[in-house]
Amino acid sequence: MTLSEILRQAFATFRAHKMRTFLTMFGIVWGIASVIILVGLGRGFVVDQKKHLEALGKDLVIMWGGRTSTQVGGRAAGREIQLNVEDAELIRDECYLVKNVSPELRRTIPEVSQFNSANRGVVGMWPSYQSFRSLLISEGRLITDDDEREGRRVLVLGSKAYRQLFPGQPAIGATVLVKSMPYSVIGVLQEKKQNSNYSGPDNDYLFAPYSAVSRDFPPPEKPGEGITRGYLDDIVFEVGNPEEHGAAVLQVRRTIGRVRHFDPLDKDALFIWDTMDGAKQLAKIFAVVTLFFGCVAIVTLCLGGIGVMNIMLVSVTERTREIGTRKAMGATKRDILRQFFAESAMLTVVSGILGLTFGMGTCVAMEALPLPDFVPHPIVSPISIVASILTLSLITVTAGVYPAQRAADMTPVESLRYE
Incomplete structure (x- = not known):
């Protein structure tokens, strides 16, 4: 099968199951956007607090008599x-x-x-x-x-x-x-x-x-x-x-x-406040906060990936007779594998692009808004974008390979007998 035929069949499948496709994509979109927004808020909080701390003075020591x-x-x-x-x-x-x-x-x-x-x-x-x-x-x-x-x-x-x-x-x-x-x-x-x-x-x-x-x-x-x-x-x-x-x-x-x-x-004899000590402690707290936000977002994204895999497994089950018919007409195991992997990859990649766009757009919009002092302006982090892309790639492979392999391993006889 050519790439154009694979894509055409994938689009036909998505059109036939619009609601299921939408809900599956929504999980990935929200997961990617969550990574961008939550890590951006965490980074914005860190930068905001550092600015407030440095407003007191940089590398500052205050000394009182005792x-x-x-x-x-x-x-x-x-x-x-x-x-x-x-x-x-x-x-x-x-x-x-x-x-x-x-x-x-x-x-x-x-x-x-x-x-x-x-x-x-x-x-x-x-x-x-x-x-x-x-x-x-x-x-x-x-x-x-x-x-x-x-x-x-x-x-x-x-x-x-x-x-x-x-x-x-x-x-x-x-x-x-x-x-x-x-x-x-x-x-x-x-x-x-x-x-x-x-x-x-x-x-x-x-x-x-x-x-x-x-x-x-x-x-x-x-x-x-x-x-x-x-x-x-x-x-x-x-x-x-x-x-x-x-x-x-x-x-x-x-x-x-x-x-x-x-x-x-x-x-x-002398009471000394070394603000660098406080800054180091705050840096540790900020690192934990950023890590927490990132982990929450990654977990959300992984849950979206699990949703994609479940949907693809359901799709394999629903299309068992179709798989048997295609194999009986000469489709190879490789053709079936490529077809189902392409469908899951399309879902995750398109959803990922939409999620990145939505997440970055939300951060830019929040930057322009007059937020209260206690709400930091999110800062889009290149690290969060790279982490999102890497996680998305892992989800694409994980969510696509297993259902595709399961579909490819079916024999024509058992597929055609399936009710």
């Missing part, structure tokens, strides 16, 4: 370690594994513009902070080294702080009274989506040079607690090489421990 838990050099345990700006300067000057560092001085003080008032809080920091903390400008400019060096009273507003202080009004060049001190607005930040923070979302804050904040709003003196003008809420630094996060953190501990007289291995 209390010593061991005795060192005759100094008793339980001493409070209060970080100050000299510690940040020491890290900047001596810790070569640290790429950038900045002090953070957070002051919750009232802010008043000509349109509204707020009590969101001001963050004093060095200009380098804006880069490794992913503060991106929407209007105006960021804080510069000159602003820090000269202690200028300038502000960069987080997006929510801007909307509260200047509802629907221009802010650049305007004055904000920060606890009665006039500060000039030089910039407004882009809206920031972050799924982690350590003192509240950046959108809520007003940012200013550390030199200005520490001068105008120093922490209040607390008798007996030794809090000085250089006292900080925390120190934030960026590690130069992600592969050396552990070494960089240990280098910082040793540097601060040397001048503050505590054991660098004393975990209680």
Whole structure:
């Protein structure tokens, strides 16, 4: 039999059993589309969460002062370690594994513009902070080294702080009274989506040079607690090489421990949040989520393949007399094998193409829709397409060979006797 004759007979069979053909194809179409969509959603979730995590800052470490838990050099345990700006300067000057560092001085003080008032809080920091903390400008400019060096009273507003202080009004060049001190607005930040923070979302804050904040709003003196003008809420630094996060953190501990007289291995002396540790844990979770989505989709596709095989077995049974007649008229075992394999292959291949088209089209359509924040935009993965094609090929062979072989093995006599 020629290929055209095989295809013509296959189409005739499909036309004769339209509903059965449709239901069989639907299983494969839905299976392939499920692989594309579910893996795409999983990949979109991973990318979305990574973006939110990186919005906090890339390769970031946050450090707070604690209390010593061991005795060192005759100094008793339980001493409070209060970080100050000299510690940040020491890290900047001596810790070569640290790429950038900045002090953070957070002051919750009232802010008043000509349109509204707020009590969101001001963050004093060095200009380098804006880069490794992913503060991106929407209007105006960021804080510069000159602003820090000269202690200028300038502000960069987080997006929510801007909307509260200047509802629907221009802010650049305007004055904000920060606890009665006039500060000039030089910039407004882009809206920031972050799924982690350590003192509240950046959108809520007003940012200013550390030199200005520490001068105008120093922490209040607390008798007996030794809090000085250089006292900080925390120190934030960026590690130069992600592969050396552990070494960089240990280098910082040793540097601060040397001048503050505590054991660098004393975990209680300094509280450190290394965001890379969290990122690694999230990466493992993301991998499991993606694998789960992929497995669910593959199982769905395999169930569709089982449906194809069952339908083809039913077809073989229904067409037993036809098989006997064709063999009696000279059709070879190879002809019968090719005929039934071609039918199952056509079903799976056409269904697979439709499934790929539907799945990719759905992902593209969802990408264009304004989805809620908790629903990720699916990302079509080449891996999911390759996996779908390979699985489809396996299903084609598995679902087609057995029924075709069963039909080909029938003898003309037993086929013609079949009722």
